Amino acid sequence: MNAPYAVADFTPPPPMPLARRARIYLVEARTELLKVIRLPAYAIPTIAFPPLFYILFGLSFGGSRSVGPSMTVATYMMATYGAFGVMGAALFGFGVGVAIERGQGWMLVKRATPMPVAAYFAAKMAVSVVFGAAIVAILFALGAGFGGVQLPALTWLVLAGTLVAGALPFCAFGLFLGYLAGPNSAVPIVNLIYLPISFASGLWMPLRLLPGFFQKLAPWLPPYHYGQLALKTIGADAGGDLATHVGALAVFTLLSLAGAAFLYRRDEGKTWG
C-alpha cells in the first residue's frame, strides 16, 4: 500500500464539452424554477404582496392624487413598490433558499457532484429575476389599468429594465444572508431586515412624508439608492446624482459578495454546509 500511486488503473471520464457545460446552467435554472413554482407557500406571498400593498396604499386612496409636479401617487408608487417587490424576490429566493438547502444538507449533495457551483447560484438568480419581472408586470398592469398611469413607451421599458436589474445587488445580499442564517432563522432574519429597510428607504411611502430622521438615514440604505434609480426614470427622484446611486449599489454588491465568499470558506471547515 505504500507503493507510489499509479494512475493507470482507471480511465478518467472524458472532459465536459462547452455546450454540455452551458446546458447544465439551463437545466439547473429550469429545475429551480419548477421547484419554486410548486411551493405555493413561497411563490404566492412573494408575488402577491407587493401588488397588494400597491393596491392598498397606491390605488385605494385615489391614485390620481399628486405627490409632486405632474406626478401621481399611482405612478410614483408603481416604481417604489416595483423596487420593493424585486428586492423581496431576490432576498427570499436567494437568502432563504440558500440557507435552507445549506442547512438541510442538500447543497452538500450537489457540491459532491461535478456541477459548477456557479450554476447553482445562477439558477437561483434567474428564478429571482423571473419572479421580479412577474411582480413588475403585475404592478404595471395594475397601474395602467386602475391607476391611470400614463408613460411614454420608452419610459415603461427603461423603468422595467431598471427595476429588474435591481435584482442583482439584492441577490448578492441574499447570498450573504443565506450563508449567515440557519435553515430555521432565515425567514425571520430576512423579514427583520427587508421590511424595515424598505420602509426607511421610502419604498412604501414617499420619504418626504416621513419624519426628518428617516431622510437623514435613507442615503445610508441600499434600497434607497435602488428606489431613487427607479424614480429617476419617471422624473420623480429626489435629485441625487445617477453615479452616486449606481456607485452605492455597486459597493453594496461587492461587500455582500465578499461577505458571502468569506462565509462560504468558513463553511467548508464545518460539519454541515
Place this chain on the structure above:
Amino acid sequence: MTGLPRPAAPQELAGDSISASAAGIFPLARLRQAHKRYGKIHALRGVDLAIRRGELVALLGPNGAGKTTAVKLLLGLARPTAGEVRVLGGDPRDAAVRRGVGAMLQVAKVPETLTVREHLEAFRSYYPRPMPFGRLVAIAGLEGLEKRKYGELSGGQQRRTLLALALSGDPELLLLDEPTVGLDVEARRALWREIRQLVSAGRSVLLTTHYLEEADALADRVVVLVEGRVVVDDTPAAIKSRFAGRRVRCSTRLERAELLALPGAASVTLEAGRAEIVCADAEPLVAALLVRDPALSHLEVGSAALDDAFLALTRDEAHTTPTAAPGGSR
C-alpha cells in the same frame, strides 16, 4: 496496514478476498494518515484507508467515530487538517475527479416538489457520459415512479432515488454514507441487492454503516473506525473468527467490575444476578469465574452474536488507547 498491534496480522486473511476482486494493487481512492479537526473535536486521528478496483469496503463504527468525515474528505467536501487524500489519481476537489465519483450522503431534506425524473435529469446533466435514464431507473428500482414527486415517495423509495442520483454519472467509485439507516428490514435488504449488483458490475464502493450485519452481508473488507482511528482492517470472515467469541451466562454474586476483570472478558451485562459475559475464549474465563464465585449456578456457554463481536472489538480499543478520549489531547 493499520499499524496497530493486533494478535493476527491483517494480511493473513485479507489476501484472499482482495486477490479475488482486485485487478490492480493501486487503490482508486486513498486516505493516508488523514487527520481532521473541527475546532476542538479531533474527528480523524491518522486514518489510512484504501479502496481498490471492484472492491466493496465497509467503514464500520459507532456514531461519532468519524465515518462521515472520512467520506467528506474523499469527496473533497472538507480539507484534511493533515495527511493526504487521493481519489482517481487526483484531488477530489477537481471537477474531473468528481465526474468519476458518485456519492450518497445523509441529507435531512431533499427538494420535495421535484419529480424523480426532474431530479435525475438535473444530476445527469452534470456528467459527460451519464448513465442512460432508463438504465438508471431500472438499476435503482424506480420503474413507474418517474413522475412521482420526491415528497410523495416512501422512505425506501426516497433512499433509492438518492442512490440513483449517486449513480447518474455512471461513476467508477461510489461512496455511500449510511445508505440504509432508518430503513425497515425489507427496504434495507432491497437496497443491499442493488448495491451487490453494482459491485458485481465492476464498481468500487465505500459504504459506511454502524451495523456489523450490513458490513458482513456486503463487504469484501471491513475497516472498523473507533474514535477517529482505524482499529481493524480485515475481511468480515477474519473479523468474525478473531472476535466472534463465546458468550458465558451464569447466576453469580460477583459485581460487574469483578466480572469485567476476568481474563478475556470483553463485555458484561448484569441484571439481577444474571450475568452475560462476552469473551474470546471461554475456558480460561470460566476457570477464573469458578474460582472467584464457587457458588455460581446456571452456567451456560454459547457463541456470541456478530454484534457482540463488534462490541468486544470497540470496547477493547477504548481500553488499549486511553488517549482516544473525545475532546482531543492538544
